[in-house]
Amino acid sequence: MRWLSPFLLISLAAFCGCKFHRSVVNEYVRDIDTSWITPGVTTRSDIIDRIGVSPSTKEGGGISGSSFRWVCADTFTGTLEAGYIVTPTFERGTMYYSEDILVTFDREGVVELVSRTRSKDGKRVEIVEWRERK
């Protein structure tokens, strides 16, 4: 039982410095309906009319002359600052796209590919929609 008091003291000092943080950016992307987009038929203008232009920043997805992309980014960070006077900081984090929609266009602005992926943990990716022009 002699070890119990120092153990409790150290545990208390360690837990006092715990911090867990989660942020979700662009959650609206999960609600975007892409089932109506048909490669070879749907045009860039159709997509702009129904969904809108994709965000221009890389964090939001991105836009180029030949593609639109929408992403929903999940970030998890755990931090532990243990100690008093001397405080080493431990931190571990991960960021992944829980929802990712990519639409590519040809030179005439007609859809060539629709690719929609989903990930629950950033390690495994699942293709939810994949349609490309034959």
Add this chain to the structure above:
Amino acid sequence: MKRTLLFLCLGALAFSGCLSKHTGLLNNPEQWKVGETTRREVVAKWGNPDRLRGNEWTWISIDTLGSKFKIAYMMIGFTASNSGVVTSETRMTFGPDGRLQSVVSSETVPGGTTWNPSPW
């Protein structure tokens, strides 16, 4: 006592360096075979590409590693920290049939870039 305290501080600093890591998805580009792998297979593993330029698709993964060490008492404190960024990039080109034509991967670490062209 002083030596023990110094040892503990250095050990904690080293240990915190091990744990401070943000991991990316991109790994094992050798799995992709020229002439066989399709775009859909790559997307099923790595997700959508981060950059598109015609038939050239690029996937980018960024790992940040860092550690921080702080000594503070009342109004006086000292903080030491270091961090580094490792960027992995895999560039692939696909033919009209959607099959892989070439793949080049690179890794940029503080101090330089190493490139590894295909075939594996």
